Amino acid sequence: MMTDKMRKVLYHLYMGSFLFYLLVPLVIMSGAAFNNNKTPSVYPWKGFSWQWFIELWNDGTMWTSFGNTIWVALAVVALAVPLGTAGAILINSVTGMTRSVLYFFMVAPILAPGAVIGISTILFWNKLSVPVGLHLSVLGQVSYIAAFVMLLVLARLQSFDQNLEEAALDLGATHNQVLRRILLPHLYPAIGAGAAIAFFQSIENFNVTLFTRGTQNTLTVYVFSKVRSGITPSINALAFMLIALTLIAALVYELRRRRQAALEAAREEEGRRASDAEIA
């Protein structure tokens, strides 16, 4: 019979090895960026070197792809956020069959294979004589990324007290003011999270982009083509920098979130104390 203590130890061990499994590949990949070896590897170790970072710095195609990735991602955010938010507000105000149908069409692209989204996008816009290129990558990505924004905003809407809007109307606010001063401020956290997710989803996107990009490169496509055609560890140098950047961004975000949560908790605690004092 296994005791509770043994079981707990086993769980901790398993969690530890799971984290090891998740993180070690990334460490190995980052490590290969510093190995003075022509093919990307940590084994055998041939000495520490910055040369792959220098090679990366001088890689013009990489920089073009990087620039493309950023502008595609920004364009996706600029489209997906208003579309997803409008979709969420609309779907939140209808019920029954209409809601189910709308919901199905909005959410279905999340589950559809990216390749199919990419192909249907170029076929449709080709019929309207729009040539392939990154602009189609943007439209293809938005079709499913807007659904992420919609789901986040919809969840946030469900915690929204509609009395607030009526109160504002009653106090003389116009429709625009109700949206700007009451609803949007409530939705900002979800919209912000939605924008961040849209940005990262777009940067990550490979399947849709591959079929819609024409001859232009994004970073993911570029990495992919390098892996297939001869690689040098400059890819690892790129990977290391991307991992470092996202880690820092995530850390900053998490710290900010925790500070905000602590502030809110302190306020509520003060309110509770005031209530208790009032009753006593």
Add this chain to the structure above:
Amino acid sequence: MGELLKRYGGTLTGAFILLTGFWLLMLIILPNLALFETSFRPYLPVVDMGGPLDTYSVNNYAKFFESPGPMSIFGLELSIPLRAQTFINTVFYSIIVTVVAFVFSYPIAFYLAKVVRPKSVPTLILLLFIPLWVSEALRAFAWYIILTLNGPLNAVLVGMGVLEKAVRWQQGVLTNYDAIVIGLVYNYILFMLFPIYNAMTSLDSNQIEAAQDLGAPAWKTHLRIVLPHSKPGIASGSVMVFMLAAGSLLVPTTLGSTRSNWFTQTIQQAMLESQDWNTGAAYSFLYLLLCTVVVFGVMRLFKVRLSDIAR
């Protein structure tokens, strides 16, 4: 809808409808109709488009059933068209990936939801999220480095005496798809873990203790209490992992060999290498059909709704 008008007035309500309409119509519904329509037309040189040869037919779909080859399924030696073989392999190994991901992530989900001190959970989740912030291409690439002939995995295994000599993982050891399955599991396991974890957090811990108090052994507690409660999460995770695995192009191309074909690669060859968009459309449509069948099948099996899966 009347509520919307009352709160935001005609102009804003109109804007909401217009934006949503653009999204649904121009980005989702019409492109899929275009896909459907294109798949029934022949692949023609530009001059013949709209000419007498441009008629609807199922010829593109027929290509799926051309050039049969031998394949063994559960010991049966069958003659199956090559593309259908790829299709079957893709579905089969995607299911394997889904099952493996479930088996490995279930204990972690339970650990996070019910075992570990709640104070450590945010930190652990932050750590688990790290791979998700790294692009899929790089994650596949990481395993490419690990699995190469002279890579660290072989070095460790040979060094420990587990293997006599280095193995070509990408050529396959047990099956032709070993490296692909390893890469897919690594890439998508978190899409299984988090939905299950979310479902488990809503389980009242008292139920687990009550079951134990009534004498249920751990495995029975899981089977009768935890597992049924996590059902929506498992359904959601399974659908996500299966779709992502079946739809992946990066991992099979990076980690596969000439002996392993993924159906997305078949589509890619038709679209980008042969530039035959019509056949590509037909394959894509078949693929979409498969996805729909899987999603609705799982929804029926687990008795969950679409809103439980897409979260």
Add this chain to the structure above:
Amino acid sequence: MGAGIDLDNVVCDFGSFRAVDNVNVSIKPGEFFSFLGPSGCGKTTILRMISGFNDPTSGAIRIGGAPTLGKRPNQRPTALIFQNLALFPLMTIWENIAFGLEMRGMGRAERRAKADELLALVDLQGAADKMVSQLSGGQKQRVAIARALAVEPQVMLLDEPLSALDLKLRQHMRAELRAIQKRTGVTFIYITHDQGEALAMSDRVGVMSQGRLQQVADPRDIYNNPVNGFVASFVGENNIFTGAVGATSSGMARFDTAHGQFRARLGETGGAAVKLYVRPEHTLFTTDAGVENSVPVTVQEVAFEGSFISVHATSDSGASLVAELRNDGSQLIPEAGQKGFMTFAAERASILPDGIVRAK
């Protein structure tokens, strides 16, 4: 200064459901008027029609004599206080209070000054820059009142604003609300299902049931002279006898029941089925036989309630009766098991229609 409100034959249908059914009432300027009734009686719908969030299906509402038809909430001289207060959680207290002024385009410095003035009025100096979550329940209440007063409404509409508060605080806030109403002279229309609240604060009360206004009167009349069994039961406890009206003379009538023959005041019965209602505090215990309006009983239970003593008894004929006796020694207090009589004065008992006022 407050404005009067007239409701003329107001009807409101939601699909096939008639939420408000032909309501007529004139609320005077500066009056504290309560709509009292159980949930679903239509009182909230009336409030929403006055504020402009719902439109009457038929009938007219006039505020200060002016018709309201087609006027949006922000075009009416009313301010609504929501049941959950609906304070804006992302704004500071003073921004909440000054929101209506901001919407009217008032400058920031002026708004701030006005907000401070109102904070002083509701006794919340120093809270201006706090967030809503930092305040107690009672403080939030006052912010909601200040926010509504800021737009200088002629009518304040209050939708059960005290229901979320602790009992003790609720009683304190009653007095405070009443004081603010007197100080500002604004007409208050108050919605509640709590009869104690309505009776304690209001100049007049309108009791509602099933979309109909049952009775409009001042609190004493509502309690002492209810027009039907619904009003009598909703605003207090009763001992109730079923029976038939006998001979009548000058507003009094004989009432024959299975428990004996009584004499009581005869209400407006309109030919409907009637019952006799008498309040427990108007019921006494006596050992003397032969007194008018007495029922022979056995005392079942005597419960000490503090300010009064409640006596539960069963009559020999099977009726349950309750008496609430004063705790000052002026009234005879029986013991459990004692036999005697429950009795009441004829002037304190009423013969009333059993049901409610229904649509014609």
